[in-house]
Amino acid sequence: MLLFNMTFEVLDISGDAGIRAYGKRCEDAFMNTGLGMYSLMTDIDGVLESQEKDVEVRSDSAEGLLVGFLNELIFQFDTYGFIGRRMEVTAFSIQPSAYIKAKVYGEEFEIGRHEQRLLVKAATYHNIKVERINDEWKAEVIFDI
Amino acid sequence: MTIEGLKRIDENRIEIPKDYKAGMKTNGIIFVDSALEKALEAGSVAQVANVATLPGIVGSSLAMPDIHTGYGFAIGGVAAFDLKEGIISPGGVGYDIN
Amino acid sequence: MEVLHSEIPSGVGSKGKIRLGPESERKLLLKGARWAVEEGYGDISDLERIESGGCIEGANPDLISQKAYERGRAQQGTLGSGNHFLEIQYVDEIYDEKSANALGLFEGQVTVMIHTGSRGFGHQVCTDFLEVMERAVKKYNIELPDKELACAPFNSSEAQDYLAAMRAAANYAWANRQCIMHWTREAFLRVFMAAPKELGMSLIYDVAHNIAKIEEHVVHGKKMKLIVHRKGATRAFPPGHLELPDIYKHIGQPVLIPGDMGRASVVLIGTEKAMSETFGSTCHGAGRVMSRHQAIRQAKGRSIYREMEDKGIIVRSAGRETLAEEMSEAYKDIANVVDVVHNAGISKKVARLRPMGVVKG
Numbered sequence: 001m002l003l004f005n006m007t008f009e010v011l012d013i014s015g016d017a018g019i020r021a022y023g024k025r026c027e028d029a030f031m032n033t034g035l036g037m038y039s040l041m042t043d044i045d046g047v048l049e050s051q052e053k054d055v056e057v058r059s060d061s062a063e064g065l066l067v068g069f070l071n072e073l074i075f076q077f078d079t080y081g082f083i084g085r086r087m088e089v090t091a092f093s094i095q096p097s098a099y100i101k102a103k104v105y106g107e108e109f110e111i112g113r114h115e116q117r118l119l120v121k122a123a124t125y126h127n128i129k130v131e132r133i134n135d136e137w138k139a140e141v142i143f144d145i
Numbered sequence: 146m147t148i149e150g151l152k153r154i155d156e157n158r159i160e161i162p163k164d165y166k167a168g169m170k171t172n173g174i175i176f177v178d179s180a181l182e183k184a185l186e187a188g189s190v191a192q193v194a195n196v197a198t199l200p201g202i203v204g205s206s207l208a209m210p211d212i213h214t215g216y217g218f219a220i221g222g223v224a225a226f227d228l229k230e231g232i233i234s235p236g237g238v239g240y241d242i243n
Numbered sequence: 244m245e246v247l248h249s250e251i252p253s254g255v256g257s258k259g260k261i262r263l264g265p266e267s268e269r270k271l272l273l274k275g276a277r278w279a280v281e282e283g284y285g286d287i288s289d290l291e292r293i294e295s296g297g298c299i300e301g302a303n304p305d306l307i308s309q310k311a312y313e314r315g316r317a318q319q320g321t322l323g324s325g326n327h328f329l330e331i332q333y334v335d336e337i338y339d340e341k342s343a344n345a346l347g348l349f350e351g352q353v354t355v356m357i358h359t360g361s362r363g364f365g366h367q368v369c370t371d372f373l374e375v376m377e378r379a380v381k382k383y384n385i386e387l388p389d390k391e392l393a394c395a396p397f398n399s400s401e402a403q404d405y406l407a408a409m410r411a412a413a414n415y416a417w418a419n420r421q422c423i424m425h426w427t428r429e430a431f432l433r434v435f436m437a438a439p440k441e442l443g444m445s446l447i448y449d450v451a452h453n454i455a456k457i458e459e460h461v462v463h464g465k466k467m468k469l470i471v472h473r474k475g476a477t478r479a480f481p482p483g484h485l486e487l488p489d490i491y492k493h494i495g496q497p498v499l500i501p502g503d504m505g506r507a508s509v510v511l512i513g514t515e516k517a518m519s520e521t522f523g524s525t526c527h528g529a530g531r532v533m534s535r536h537q538a539i540r541q542a543k544g545r546s547i548y549r550e551m552e553d554k555g556i557i558v559r560s561a562g563r564e565t566l567a568e569e570m571s572e573a574y575k576d577i578a579n580v581v582d583v584v585h586n587a588g589i590s591k592k593v594a595r596l597r598p599m600g601v602v603k604g
């Protein structure tokens with residue numbers, strides 16, 4: 001599997017934070033947005049791949065799918081402390097009805113061992129973008145912090 | 146930065162007139178003195194104006210001096226709606242409820 | 244500070260000391276701070292000093308998603324992160340002697356301020372209902388200048404469901420602060436070997452600042468029931484208002500405005516003018532002037548921890564970045580913000596509180 005590691009950047013917005021991510025395929029851009037979000041929460045290089053989580057989300061638009069996908073990852077973190085460092089997208093479509101199925105590899109967050117960065121409350125629709133530019137995909141999302 | 150189209154009411158308040166943006170049902174009032182006015186973001190002023198277009202808004206679309214851009218509604222925003230004609234919006238409360 | 248930092252869970256990924264079963268979580272959503280008191284967190288006399296008695300009626304636990312239940316299960320009694328904090332402060336200036344007396348505030352007195360909310364539970368309620376509202380906008384043909392204003396007609400089932408769920412989240416927040424206040428008192432008890440009552444650790448007031456409430460207001464000389472949205476704004480009811488407890492009826496509702504961790508916080512009271520001009524509302528804090536990353540960049544090579552210590556402020560924070568993001572310069576000066584609401588007459592300054600110790604998430 002190709003790992004488009006670090007192909008994201010942090011967006012600077014007053015009060016909040018965002019991620020702009022790229023990928024060869026749309027699902028890669030989605031995946032990189034997810035990894036970018038994890039990197040807002042902690043240093044993901046310090047995360048082990050000792051657990052895996054299956055994530056499945058449906059929506060009626062590409063934007064809705066991205067927000068739903070990230071909110072699912074936030075839910076897994078906030079509820080079970082699960083933080084990922086790598087993922088594989090196993091099924092994906094942005095045509096209605098859009099869906100994503102992914103396997104996220106990571107572990108349970110542990111204070112002391114993992115750096116505590118930002119607490120991400122939610123992914124929002126604010127200035128959200130999912131677009132194709134030439135032969136690359138770009139996804140952009142702003143989080144409520 | 147000064148934002149065009151705003152009118153100072155008195156030392157502590159500026160007005161977003163009803164004709165500032167199409168669809169506004171009422172004016173907007175932001176509580177800022179001239180020093181804090183300089184710190185106003187165009188985005189948050191637009192948000193106060195946007196709230197003034199919502200159905201059933203009563204009185205002015207208000208904002209406090211700690212205003213900044215939020216999700217849909219500005220943070221520091223106050224808006225009241227009629228129970229018959231008005232609406233309720235999660236964006237008017239925010240993620241961090243209470 | 245050490246005891247407070249270890250007793251009160253804070254920061255990204257922290258776990259609460261309370262595990263809620265399904266039944267107790269439902270109860271908590273209905274009862275708010277009263278649930279906490281019944282569970283032994285704090286005193287029944289605290290409740291009258293909380294906005295809405297720490298429990299808003301009309302919450303409906305049946306309208307809460309499974310996700311919100313799960314997210315809320317382990318987060319009761321946690322501070323969170325970002326701008327949430329617990330501060331030990333002292334009163335360094337009194338502006339209004341009479342009101343300060345009524346609140347029990349005097350110069351040199353030590354106070355504790357707790358700023359947190361409904362945590363992941365409330366975030367999930369908001370996330371869930373933004374989706375519901377998105378559909379409602381289409382269903383009821385509401386024209387919006389911005390998609391983010393998604394809403395529903397107040398009388399629709401979508402609106403009523405949101406209101407009932409939001410109220411449950413508001414109750415979650417009131418219970419949360421009640422638990423944290425209880426542990427704060429316990430920490431003082433352990434360190435000073437004296438009971439909270441002997442230390443005079445009574446609650447001054449607890450206010451919400453992200454909430455929508457049905458309230459009665461006078462509009463063009465006519466009494467009207469309205470749904471008032473306050474987002475980053477604090478209720479500031481005037482003296483004599485029916486919703487105020489007897490102890491504060493003669494002065495007006497206390498308003499707590501947290502500033503940044505290096506400067507000050509301010510206590511104010513509500514006024515008649517707030518009632519007539521702002522639906523009984525005032526400001527809620529300082530407001531940022533720097534984005535988080537700007538702040539982190541500015542703080543590069545500096546030790547914010549040391550700088551705070553030089554000012555005599557002890558900080559206990561989980562994240563180094565959180566500390567940089569939350570440094571004083573990242574915020575407007577609270578004094579300027581409060582002066583505007585004071586001079587505009589929509590609330591009145593009572594006392595200024597300076598930080599001595601800060602627990603940050």
